[in-house]
Amino acid sequence: MFEQHLLVLPIVLPLIAAPICILLMKSHLAWVFATIISGLSFFISVDLLFATLEQGVLNYAVGGWESPWGIELRIDAASAIVLSVVTGISTLVLVYAKESIAKEIDSSRHTLFYSAHLLCLTGLSGILITGDAFNLFVFLEISSLSTYTLVSLASDKRCLTAAFRYLVMGTIGATFILIGVGMMYMKTGTLNMLDLANRIAEYDGNRTINTGLAFILVGVSIKLALFPLHMWLPPAYTHAPSAVSAFLASTATKVAVYVMIRFIFTIYGAEYVFFTMDMDIILMVLAIVAIFKCSFMATVQSNIKTVLAYSSVAQIGYMILGISLVSSTGLMAGLLHVFNHALMKGALFMAVGAVFYRIGSVDIKAFQGLGKQMPLTMAAFAIAGLSIIGVPLTAGFVSKWYLVTAAIEQQHWIVAFLVLIGSLLAVVYIGRILEAAYFKKPSELTEGKTIKEAPILMLIPMWILVIANIYFGIDTSLSVTAADTAAQWLTQSIPEPFVSIPSVVTEETIK
């Protein structure tokens, strides 16, 4: 009987579960409960993904009020992909979290951790499913507020300053989005996304609409840590508890990328954003600078979590680059990278968390000689690392391949070249760590101690992600089909000659 209500469940299930977690009092009860709820959301999301691939768009009127008067929930292939990633990673991280947070978080705060995690999941799912611009802001704030809490739960005191900086930046971003939504409402009188899209199309070059777009893009860029607004991200990911870093790195920024795609392609329309406002050039330049600057920053850090955090900012650059290519292939590559990057970064942060669990440090020195002492963890790290670099037979290769293809299609030879160069920098920062792990003698941190392999509950989710990395690197049918369907759907608004694959379209013909 719930079939028609499936859409609302990924939001409501964790929302109801979060307060129950508090009432459960016992840490392991809360763990079991949160994991089950998150798993349930994951199954619903996968179900929704297949439903959207078959039927296109699903919608749902909350409260029985038809849109635009009530709040509409809408899900298409793009949101369903990201939703599956978010709920899936959330489930794996929750499995992983039991051992991990037992070490890192004071036991009196365990139920609070699970509750905050579920609230964060609620917010992220809400952002992905809602079809209402203001409702999106509300869910954005639920997820942000619980994220600040999650980051500040670590025992290292630097997590507090990181969380505060994140809070200030995040709130500024959210307020910018609020300003943008207000300006759109002022000119259109509606908040429903589809309705907004129809009504914005009537205005051409209206200054209020332009400003609204600019504020929304800047606000979302803060949330997704687009260079140069990324300064909050490295400290937050470095000092958060390991399970939280793994969860946030693979979901929160991805959801923000989704929000950007939604605003650009669905609400404002790609034609308007890219051809009238020329946003593609700005985004492309920022993305390329992000890839190089932050990959380089990653090569000089000694804290491995900081390395991964900077690498995340660089990888976000690839996603934005895909969007800025203004073609369905480019968008597809971006979406595919959202999916694949979640798999690899999740695995990497989990592996680093396992090292922290055994050694209590995430400095590169702690990794020396670990290849022998924690073979399974380091093997997972190595495979996920290769995926980040983009070695064939890993998921990372697939998305880079499509990105390069898209760039070549649009005659952006330099961009294609730069993507390849950027991957070389990834070789450097991942290579450094692997070198330390496999070819160096144990440092004073670990010397003479017997280091055990990570607990099984941490290894299982880590390896599930690693296997997924390989699986989606070899059998690309599901991920590529989904991303392709989503991209085709979203780029409908781009005038026909630019969507199709022909490689004869040059920069001049677009203009």
Add this chain to the structure above:
Amino acid sequence: MILETLSIIFLVLGAFFSITGAIGLFRFPDFFTRVHAASITDSIATLLIIIGLILRTDFGLIAVKLLFILIFLLLTSPTASHALAKSARHGGLLTMAETRDDKNKEAH
């Protein structure tokens, strides 16, 4: 008409006390005299203004609500001023006269 005139008189008086209170707050020399000025705005000015407003209603529900507000303000604002002054006193703040005496003692 008479009510109208009365109401205006009350409102103007209320406004006058508000302004004197505000001026006093700025011009008086020390904490206790300033609290005195501020509490005038709090009590007599609000009292007069609310009475002035009541005279303008048709003495229905709104007048009752205004009356409630009046009673509430008459309970709270003097208490607030009292608590403020008393805390200052407990904190060791002296009135102007006392400070003068102290200085004189030190001088001798």
Add this chain to the structure above:
Amino acid sequence: MAVFIDLMLLGMLAITALRVIFLKDLFAVVMLFGIYSFLSALIFVNLDAVDVAFTEAAVGAGISTVLMLGTLALTGRKEKTNNHKSWLPLLVVVATGAALIYGTLDMPPFGDPNNPAQQHVAPRYIQDSPQEVGLPNMVTSVLASYRGFDTLGETAVVFAAAIGVFSLLGLPKRDRAAIESGLKSHLVLRVVAKLIIPLILLFALYVQFHGDYGPGGGFQAGVIAAAAIILYALVFGLPLATHVLQPSLLKVLAALGVLIYAGTGVVSLFLGGNFLDYNVLASDPIAGQHLGIIIIELGVGITVFAAMLAIFYAFAGQAERKNIP
């Protein structure tokens, strides 16, 4: 006349904001923020947003200011002078402001009834909601019914904030030995507080259940009720307050409110409607709407009351701990 008042208030706001920039005394900064909040509440009244004004006065000038003062008690009231002034912030602000001014140039004129914002979605709320939902207060109708999902999210945000503060500061323990604290020497204060605290609670109940007909609703009521207990804690001491309303109970209440709200939605699912469709709650749609709105407003009220009070407890508990050497 309205324009004149509007300009007056906006001018005062501008002065307040500028003063905040340059003041170094944080206590004064926080008090000015309270004034700013209160002035904006007056502007909201002037612009016909009575519900918003109510909330802003209760939250901005009330709870936020109290929390800020509590923080200052723990962190000190002087801002240190910072020598290296950089031009970057000013540049960013001027650029952002210029962008906004550019945006205003195509805005529809202020107050014009033919503006797009007044044309499309809003007329249905104004014309049909009294019949469809059956409440005279359109803000409550939209808040609780048409956009009830937003309000569910808002309740979740309050709950998330409570969780955040619990995890950061922890809740004070009940301490029987310290019950005799508080402002003992203030006899007048204690007597008056005893007189008005029940009145405030009564008023909170009025706001809670009268929200369908006038300004008010669960959120405002929750804040006012919390303010009553906060006053109690300030005058009679935190230990006594925690003895009357235990922190652990507040935790349960905060969770309960969210569950009541979301549970109403789930019940409507089982009764065959969409999530949060109150029409199915009773045989008559209007009665169903009414019932649904009363229940969810209660949920909002409970969560907000418990969360705000618990947050205050957490801050006050920290201050208390600091005072004990």
Add this chain to the structure above:
Amino acid sequence: MSFIIDYYNYWIVVFLMMAGFYIVISANNLVKKVVGLNIFQTSVFMMYISIGKVTNGSAPIVAEGITTYSNPLPHVLILTAIVVGVATTAVGLALIVRIKRAYGTVEENEFKDKDDLI
């Protein structure tokens, strides 16, 4: 002249927003940052409420003899946004209290220096 009457409200509100925004990004003291954040947000709320105002309209509560009501939708949005604002403030202030305990200061440049030492 009508140009000014049409827009004066928005312009002043933009000024207020920017005053708040400036406090957020320039203040070194964390409490002041939070105050600035609040001023910024409150000013954005004023912009929304201005959108909903109808000249000679009345508060959107059904009453006899009134035909023009202001738009209730922005009011609802801002009610939600105010709550979100106070929630953020509470978490931010709690973080400040913890930072003070951990670092002994709430001035940004001072704990930045301490962070770098570790």
